[in-house]
Amino acid sequence: MKFAPLLALGLMAGLATPALAQTPTDVWTHAFTMTGEPKYGADYTHFDYVNVDAPKTGTVRIGDMGGFDTFNPVLPKGEAAGGLGLVYETLMTPSSDEVNTYYGLIASSLKIAPDYGAVTFRIDPAAKWQDGEPVTPQDVVWSFDTLVEINPNMAQYYANIISAEVTAPGEVTFTFDQTGNRELPLILGQMLVLPQHWWEGTNANGETRDIGQSTLEAPMGSGPYQLASFDAGRTITYQRDPHYWGLNQPTRVGSNNFDQYKIEYFLDLTVQFEAFKGDQFDWWSENQARRWATAYDFPAVADGRVIKELFPQDYAGSGVGVGFIPNMRRDKFKDERVREALNYAFNFEELSNTLFFGQYDRIDSYFFGLPFASSGLPEGEELEILNEIKDLVPASVFTEPYENPVGSDSAKQRENLRTALTLFNEAGYTLEGTKLVDEAGNPFTFEILLNGPTIEPVAANMVANLALIGVDVSVRSVDSPQYINRLRSFDYDVIYTGWSQSFSLGNEQRYYFGSGSVDEEGSRNYAGIADPGVDALIDKIIIADDRATQEAASMALDRVLLHHHYMVPSYTLRNSRIARWDRFSHPDPLPEFSSGFPTIWWYDEAKAAKTGGAQ
Secondary structure: OOHHHHHHHHOOOOOEEEEOOOOOOOOOOOEEOOOOOOOOOOOOOOOOOOOOOOOOEEEEEEEOOOOOEEEOOOOOOEEEEEOHHHHHHEEEEEOOOOEEEEEEEEEEEEOOOOOOOOOEEEOHHHOOOOOOOOOOHHHHHHHHHHHHHOOOHHHHHHHOOOEEEEOOOOEEEEEOOOOOOOOHHHHHHHHHOOHHHHHHOOOOOOOOOOOOOOOOOOOOOOOOOEEEEOOOEEEEEEEEEOOOOOHHHHOOOOOOOOOOEEEEEOOOOOHHHHHOOOOOEEEEOOHHHHHHHOOOOHHHOOOOOEEEEEEEEHHOOOEEEEEEEEEEOOOHHHHHHHHHHHHOOOHHHHHHHHHHOOOEEEEOOOOOOOOOOOOOOOOOOHHHHHHHHHOOOOHHHHOOOOOOOOOOHEEEEHHHHHHHHHHHHOOEEEEEOOEEEEEOOOOOOEEEEEEEEOOOHHHHHHHHHHOOOOOOOEEEEEOOOHHHHHHHHOOOEEEEEEEEEEEOOOHHHHHHHHHHHHOOOOOOOOOOOOHHHHHHHHHHHHOOOOOHHHHHHHHHHHHHHHHOOOEOOOOEEEEEEEEEOOOOOOOOOOOEEEEEOOOOEEEEEHHHHHOOOOO
16 A cells, blocks of 8 residues: 555545455556455446535535645645645545555556556546646656656655656556566556646746746646635635536546635644634544543533544554654664663553543554554464564564563553663663763763644653653654654654554555665654665565465564564554534445545535534
8 A cells, every 4th residue: 555645635545355466467447456356347437435416515624733835746845735635636546445446537547567567557538637738648757757856755665667658649658677566556546647738837927837846826737626715824725626527537426525625724733622612624633532531521512513423434444553763863772772671661551541541552563453463473474484584683573472561550660660771771871870871971861852742741651751760851842844844854863653554565665664765854764774674574565476475574574673673652543533513414334444524525504504603
């Protein structure tokens, strides 16, 4: 699956089978899957989970943190506006009741070379830009070349693609530098397609546009919505395009049902929540257990105008690794024992009792929630893979199952802190008085950088425990723009973040954990990992011949990452906690792998009449 960072600009965001990919090669096909066979045949007219009769009316209002300073979706810097995936589209698009299965959108079909050394997409002749011009194969080539040239993150993501060229009328072919990589067609299907003629044209002032620069000019794409208005950094309104080319395209039937899509930005999470309570926007995704348990006693909840609901669908098709991540670009975190010591100072059990209201599970995998999360000791094909690179991985992966420290009571926590101090001692630090110092007498200190105050109480647990063994830790919460800038430049000691993972790992793992991304500004290699054993396992995942090998290599990668202690694993809830103003309806049942909001929901005038407020 995939990293596909530009797909996050859109609205929406199963299981293992014997074969890694059943999509036929050397024939034109309407869909691509990494697991099994596509559910929908070439003659399908819509996804089963949509309401084909959903009314097209009303407004949906979304709240978001931060701001925006550009409508250019490809720049590696700056803050791109939310919702640009409403304006721009991709070659293919996923279904929400299958895993890693994509159907034609701008591309009506694809053909894969028998050795998986190339893929050709056939552009739907009906696909049009919002100015009426056709979407062409040359637009696709230009989009690819531009992404690689301008955005180093995308250049790395597309590193195995050596060329894009128009090879026949209506067709574009991508050639790879390797064979057997069954994921690359999917990766390219996710690629955002941009209008070359528009970006190389002139704006209203007669100035030539430059896709390498930030812009607040209204974008022009092929998608179902157009930008209607905005207040820079604060609000955006998109209007449904009545002339949208894909209105009856099978992947679009029953979706994009709102006339308007509005985004309101906030710089403070508490202010944002109060704005939700005050009916300034419609949908609140809760990220704090205490607030979910205690802060919904306002009148709109009591009288049913605001509904609280858990949606497991949003997590059914993905896994997650999240926690406190030390930056090994800082010398103090290069020693594995130091990183391990931090985990012994994190008392999840105490937090679960005092702060989390028992809502969370402790994470013990980088792929938590997926069937190939490692456990126990390696065996079978996973063990064979690890033995192939035995000299490149920690010896402990063969002899010690990974387990997080447990601080179930005060005695156990004291034992954990003694272990942490022993690890620091082994790494060359000693306790002098109340300070942990290195051989030169310099105290061991660091800062935890947070994106806003939400995680401050969680970080405080680690801060307090480390203070007991002489480590001075500070916590700094900054606003989203500053946090993003510091993240991109790796300007931090420790951060709290993580990675979403799919049922089919692939090239994105290089961007997360590979040596090639360690110095790439803006990459998601937050820990600064440059390890040959990790690289070898990522390569094994990418070129796996079958699903069993891919899963075994994924387990091995997970195990090695855990034993290197690149992260202090924290916690997760495998449900979306959602509060919403009761103005909308949705298909019943919802698709297995997404709650689908707002893409397949619709404005319900009867509910809105009872709820009142904005349309």
